[in-house]
Amino acid sequence: MANATDILHRTAARLGFDPQELQPYMDAMLDLCATTLDSGECIELMTFGTLCPTSDSDAFIPHSSLFPPTQETEL
Amino acid sequence: MKREELIQALAARMDVSPTSAQVFLHACFDIVKSRLQAGEEVTLPNIGTWTPTNESGGKLASVRYAAFVPVNAEVPESEAFPTDLMDGPASSIDTRHFIPASALNGKELKLPAIIDVATLVAEVRASFAPASPDADSVVESDSLSDTPTIENTDLVGEADTIEAAVRADEVDIADDPEWVEEAELVEEAEPLADGAVEVDNTVEINRPEEADFLSEEDLLLEAEMEAEGYESLEAQTDQAVIEEDDSINEGEDSVSAEQQDPLSDDEVFNRNRDQLYHPPKEPSNRPLVITAAALTFCVLVIIIYLLLDRNEPRELPGSEAIGCLVVVPGRSSSGNLLLSPENMNNTFSLYRSIR
Numbered sequence: 419m420a421n422a423t424d425i426l427h428r429t430a431a432r433l434g435f436d437p438q439e440l441q442p443y444m445d446a447m448l449d450l451c452a453t454t455l456d457s458g459e460c461i462e463l464m465t466f467g468t469l470c471p472t473s474d475s476d477a478f479i480p481h482s483s484l485f486p487p488t489q490e491t492e493l
Numbered sequence: 494m495k496r497e498e499l500i501q502a503l504a505a506r507m508d509v510s511p512t513s514a515q516v517f518l519h520a521c522f523d524i525v526k527s528r529l530q531a532g533e534e535v536t537l538p539n540i541g542t543w544t545p546t547n548e549s550g551g552k553l554a555s556v557r558y559a560a561f562v563p564v565n566a567e568v569p570e571s572e573a574f575p576t577d578l579m580d581g582p583a584s585s586i587d588t589r590h591f592i593p594a595s596a597l598n599g600k601e602l603k604l605p606a607i608i609d610v611a612t613l614v615a616e617v618r619a620s621f622a623p624a625s626p627d628a629d630s631v632v633e634s635d636s637l638s639d640t641p642t643i644e645n646t647d648l649v650g651e652a653d654t655i656e657a658a659v660r661a662d663e664v665d666i667a668d669d670p671e672w673v674e675e676a677e678l679v680e681e682a683e684p685l686a687d688g689a690v691e692v693d694n695t696v697e698i699n700r701p702e703e704a705d706f707l708s709e710e711d712l713l714l715e716a717e718m719e720a721e722g723y724e725s726l727e728a729q730t731d732q733a734v735i736e737e738d739d740s741i742n743e744g745e746d747s748v749s750a751e752q753q754d755p756l757s758d759d760e761v762f763n764r765n766r767d768q769l770y771h772p773p774k775e776p777s778n779r780p781l782v783i784t785a786a787a788l789t790f791c792v793l794v795i796i797i798y799l800l801l802d803r804n805e806p807r808e809l810p811g812s813e814a815i816g817c818l819v820v821v822p823g824r825s826s827s828g829n830l831l832l833s834p835e836n837m838n839n840t841f842s843l844y845r846s847i848r
Contacts, residue, residue, distance in 0.1 A: 419533065419534040419535075419536060420525075420528045420533050420534065420535045420536070421535075421536050421537075421538075422536070422537055422538055424528075425521060425524050425525060425528070425535070425537075426521075428524045428528075429517070429520045429521045429524050432520050432523075432524065433516070433517070433520050440517065442507060443503070443507060443514075443517050444521070446503055446506045446507055447503055447517075447518065447521065448537060448538060448539055448540065449539075450499065450502050450503060450506070451537075451539070451540050452538075452539035452540060452561075454494050455539075455540065455560075459494055460494070461494045461499065462494065462495050462496045462499065463496075463499075463522055464496050464499070464518050464519055464521075464522040465519070465522060465523070465526070466522035466525055466526055467556075469540070469541075469558075471560065477558050477560060478541075478543070478556070478558030480556050483526070484526055484529065484530070484553065484556065485552075485553055485554075486530075486552045486553065
């Protein structure tokens with residue numbers, strides 16, 4: 419299971435930074451997301467998906483790039 | 494909140510350019526997507542958990558999202574901690590070993606009753622009082638009925654067991670120094686609020702007569718020693734104590750020789766201290782040191798002699814040896830070399846000329 423620390427280390431490795439340097443960015447992003455969700459507002463997580471806490475059935479709407487392309491989409 | 498708003502909000506909070514915030518957010522959520530596509534569950538605090546579902550070919554089929562539940566949220570009754578396990582012993586609690594505050598629901602846990610230590614001490618002293626005119630008499634148990642009852646039922650059960658043993662004359666408590674010692678250890682203290690008493694365990698133990706501690710084995714040993722003409726243990730310890738008293742300062746308080754126990758801590762301490770200030774003489778190592786120095790000196794002389802003496806030629810491999818056989822004129826009929834003195838001299842002169 420990947421937690422926030424794993425995500426942070428991988429992100430830092432991809433960007434070429436020290437994980438400790440990006441820790442404030444991660445904390446700020448998580449705080450913004452939590453605050454937005456607590457207020458009942460939907461939030462778009464870049465190209466990952468959209469979180470809608472008010473909707474029970476569609477609480478998370480994944481982005482199309484999350485899943486591999488099918489034959490129909492390729493055509 | 495759109496992605497642009499998220500980027501602007503992050504840039505404003507971190508006081509960086511929107512480009513930097515965008516780069517970080519893109520990289521972060523790309524990592525999240527790659528973990529999910531690899532079949533790994535992803536959890537972000539205060540946001541939730543994403544669980545991937547892969548197809549038979551290993552490709553990502555769907556993603557299940559579970560929102561984050563705060564700690565202080567009301568737990569549904571179906572998921573609440575079972576309250577029927579609280580009344581049982583610890584072994585009946587589940588493996589989590591955790592009782593959330595919501596599960597208590599105002600229930601009062603059963604705590605053990607407070608023990609009245611003062612009453613307990615009085616009962617113990619009354620039961621095992623050493624100052625009784627008849628040592629063989631059985632200790633009466635009526636004292637327990639007059640004293641207040643003890644709330645802890647386990648201690649009452651223990652007292653009854655001791656009483657029964659005394660009545661059966663199985664244990665002679667008055668002459669047993671252990672019971673007396675334990676009774677003197679517990680000292681009455683000022684009672685605190687609600688009957689709770691603090692016991693001070695820093696009371697010094699006054700040892701009774703030495704004869705009370707001598708076991709049957711010690712008595713037999715003393716009898717044998719007296720029969721063989723040796724001094725008794727008591728006399729030996731008395732003599733040792735007298736000798737130690739001469740070396741100890743007069744201002745110190747020391748136990749008299751008659752009351753000193755050969756196995757007491759004071760005796761051992763005094764013996765150790767005497768050995769510390771008057772240690773036994775160790776055998777000297779002077780002969781060994783002299784012998785070692787002489788041998789070392791001889792070895793050094795030999796080494797120096799070998800190094801300085803260069804007159805005699807050394808027979809080392811590769812160097813020309815003196816007296817070796819060389820081809821000289823003159824052979825016998827059989828072809829053997831003739832080493833006549835003249836030939837030898839010629840040989841040596843030849844070697845000297847070569848050198």
